[in-house]
Amino acid sequence: MSAETTPVNDATSLYDADNPAPVIEAPRKRTGKTPKTTRTNFELYGWLFMRLSGIVLVVLVLGHLLIQLMLDGGVSKIGFAFVAGRWASPFWQAWDLIMLWLAMLHGANGLRTVINDYAQRDNTRFWLKMLLYTATVFTVLLGTLVIFTFDPNIR
Amino acid sequence: MSTPTLDKHSAALDAAEDSDSHTITVTFRIRRFNPEVAAEATWEDFQLELDPKERVLDGLHKIKWEQDGTLTFRRSCAHGICGSDAMRINGKNRLACKTLIKDINPEKPITVEAIKGLTVLKDLVVDMDPFFQAYRDVMPFLITKGNEPTRERLQTAEDRERFDDTTKCILCAACTSSCPVFWNDGQYFGPAAIVNAHRFIFDSRDEAGEQRLEILNDKDGVWRCRTTFNCTDACPRGIEVTKAIQEVKRALITRRF
Ligand code: HEM
Ligand code: SF4
Ligand code: FES
Numbered sequence: 072m073s074a075e076t077t078p079v080n081d082a083t084s085l086y087d088a089d090n091p092a093p094v095i096e097a098p099r100k101r102t103g104k105t106p107k108t109t110r111t112n113f114e115l116y117g118w119l120f121m122r123l124s125g126i127v128l129v130v131l132v133l134g135h136l137l138i139q140l141m142l143d144g145g146v147s148k149i150g151f152a153f154v155a156g157r158w159a160s161p162f163w164q165a166w167d168l169i170m171l172w173l174a175m176l177h178g179a180n181g182l183r184t185v186i187n188d189y190a191q192r193d194n195t196r197f198w199l200k201m202l203l204y205t206a207t208v209f210t211v212l213l214g215t216l217v218i219f220t221f222d223p224n225i226r
Numbered sequence: 227m228s229t230p231t232l233d234k235h236s237a238a239l240d241a242a243e244d245s246d247s248h249t250i251t252v253t254f255r256i257r258r259f260n261p262e263v264a265a266e267a268t269w270e271d272f273q274l275e276l277d278p279k280e281r282v283l284d285g286l287h288k289i290k291w292e293q294d295g296t297l298t299f300r301r302s303c304a305h306g307i308c309g310s311d312a313m314r315i316n317g318k319n320r321l322a323c324k325t326l327i328k329d330i331n332p333e334k335p336i337t338v339e340a341i342k343g344l345t346v347l348k349d350l351v352v353d354m355d356p357f358f359q360a361y362r363d364v365m366p367f368l369i370t371k372g373n374e375p376t377r378e379r380l381q382t383a384e385d386r387e388r389f390d391d392t393t394k395c396i397l398c399a400a401c402t403s404s405c406p407v408f409w410n411d412g413q414y415f416g417p418a419a420i421v422n423a424h425r426f427i428f429d430s431r432d433e434a435g436e437q438r439l440e441i442l443n444d445k446d447g448v449w450r451c452r453t454t455f456n457c458t459d460a461c462p463r464g465i466e467v468t469k470a471i472q473e474v475k476r477a478l479i480t481r482r483f
Contacts, residue, residue, distance in 0.1 A: 084263055092265035097345050100356040100412035105363070108441050114449035115478055187450075188410050 098191045117180055124177045131170040155223035164218055171214045179207040249275040252332040254285055256297065257339035259346050267346065271335065278328035282315055282338065286322060299350035306462060309398035313350050314339045319400040319460040341403035343412065357399050360415045364423035364441055369434035379431045389428040392421045392470050394463040401457035401467050413446045417457035417467045420448060424470040427477065439478055448474050 086092045140146050157163040182203055190196040251273060259267035272289045283304060290297045301311040304323045311322045315338055316330050322338070330336060344352035370379075395418065402408050402416035423442055427435040442448045448471055457467035 086262055086264065088262045091261035094261055094345050094347060094353075097343055097353075097356065097412045098410060100345070101359045101363075101415075102356065103359060105359070105413060105446075107363075108444040110440060110444075112443065112482060114445050114447070115443060115482065118449045118475070119479065188407060191410075 121177060121180060124173045128170070128173055128177060131166065132174065135166075135170060155221070158218065158221050159223065168215065168218050171218070172211060175207055175211045175214075179203060249277050250327075250332055252276050252285065252327060253335040254289060255335040255337045256289075256349070257337070258297075258349050259340075260296070260348055269337075276327055276332075278326070278332060280327055281323055282320075282325045282327065282330070282336065283311060283322040285327065285336075286338070298348045307396060309396035312341055312398040312400040312403070312462070314341055319404045321398060321400070321462045324462055341399060343403045343405070343409040344399070352403075354399065356412050357402055357416070357418065358397075360402075360419040361397065361422055364415065364419045364438055365434060366422045366426065368426065368429075368432055369437075370431070371433050381430055385430040388430070389425050391465050392425040392428075394465055395421050395425070396463060397422075398462060400460040400462055401465075404456040404460040406454060406456065407450050407452060411446075411450075414450045415442065415447055417451075417471060420451075420471050420474055421465060421467055424474055427474065439474070439481065442474055443478055448478065451475075 139149060158167075183200060186196060186199045186203065190199055252275075254272045254274065255269050256272065257267055258270045272293055274285060274288050274293070276285055276288070283301060286297065286299055286301075290299075299311065299313070299322070301323060302308040303310070306321055306324045309321075312319055313322055314320075315322065315325055316336060319341055327336075338350065340346045340350045340352050344354065344357060346352050397418060399418060401421070402418045405414075405417055407414050408416045420442060423438045426432045427438050451468075451471045453468060453472075455468050457471075458465075458469070461467050
């Protein structure tokens with residue numbers, strides 16, 4: 072008394088025992104030819120860095136959001152003068168510089184993980200990571216340049 | 227009409243037999259795939275009479291023996307020891323031979339499909355080669371240096387306790403095929419291989435712990451674990467899989483610093 076939802080065997084089937092349909096291969100499956108260990112600690116340091124930078128980012132990012140968006144009249148106070156005032160102090164320069172570097176490296180390494188997880192073909196992986204690294208280097212360098220060369224008297 | 231044929235007859239069993247209502251009608255919704263018939267997998271419903279105290283495996287047997295002999299699945303021991311019949315039952319990885327009908331809501335259709343992340347060959351049968359390749363790659367056997375002792379290699383009870391949990395693995399692949407990292411990238415060693423490496427890394431008699439740690443330190447090793455705990459939830463042996471992975475991570479970090 073089987074109630075079939077879909078007919079399994081129809082007369083027009085293209086496949087039979089001598090000519091089976093292709094099976095769906097699992098993505099990037101492990102075989103005897105999978106490369107053996109590379110003997111570096113890169114992934115170990117990456118994993119540690121995510122946790123250590125995360126702890127520092129809790130203070131830096133939440134402090135940043137608090138100052139920028141909540142205290143002293145909230146977001147409406149932000150303007151050229153406010154930024155210029157803060158960056159006159161080496162303390163806030165250092166705060167923003169460390170936050171920039173840690174957040175960018177943390178975010179980039181996180182996205183590297185996401186790409187490793189989701190990209191199936193080696194080519195896609197490679198180019199997505201190149202795009203990621205280019206964007207990261209560009210943003211970090213530009214941000215660093217601005218923090219160090221900011222001119223409050225610019226017209 | 228209690229017939230004293232079995233000395234273990236309980237009141238509940240008697241009641242069930244008296245009322246004659248101990249079987250219920252359940253629907254099995256099974257993911258079928260047969261490359262000799264069609265390229266796509268389809269769901270097929272089967273209705274059968276089962277005692278709620280029976281297991282999903284009994285249902286599969288009933289279907290195969292009484293309704294459709296082409297239904298294909300693996301099982302050997304039927305008692306939770308050989309690790310052949312891990313499958314996805316109502317969306318969770320379990321052993322069909324350890325899953326009672328009454329524990330998985332028989333009111334709704336019970337879905338049964340092959341475990342994920344491995345190539346489906348037919349119905350519920352998957353290609354286990356990549357899984358066992360990862361197992362082989364962690365060298366799951368005792369490695370020692372020097373001369374063989376003339377008597378057995380002794381170990382204290384505490385030393386044995388250290389890795390007791392990971393000795394229980396039956397290599398059913400329920401954990402590895404529940405891991406989202408493994409679904410997307412089969413190069414990841416997966417929880418089961420790490421569990422079986424853990425079993426030797428923390429064995430005081432073994433001398434290749436360093437080598438195994440180095441293997442799992444690689445880009446497809448323990449650092450790919452994202453601590454989702456799917457493996458611990460899936461393990462039919464109750465092994466704390468995620469904890470074992472975490473212990474290997476910790477061993478790697480304390481080795482470096
Ligand atoms: C506020 C404090 C933060 C903490 C405590 C924190 C902590 C972490 C940790 C521990 C991981 C690793 C997760 C894993 O290995 O499974 C992670 C991943 C990640 N983080 Fe953060 N993080 C913080 C802020 C940020 C910021 C500001 C960004 C963006 C720039 C960011 C982007 C990411 C990304 C993209 C990932 C990868 C996601 C994934 O693995 O699925 N995080 N974070
Ligand atoms: S750890 Fe548990 S779920 Fe994983 S293969 Fe071993 S017995 Fe199966
Ligand atoms: S048939 Fe052996 S574990 Fe289920």
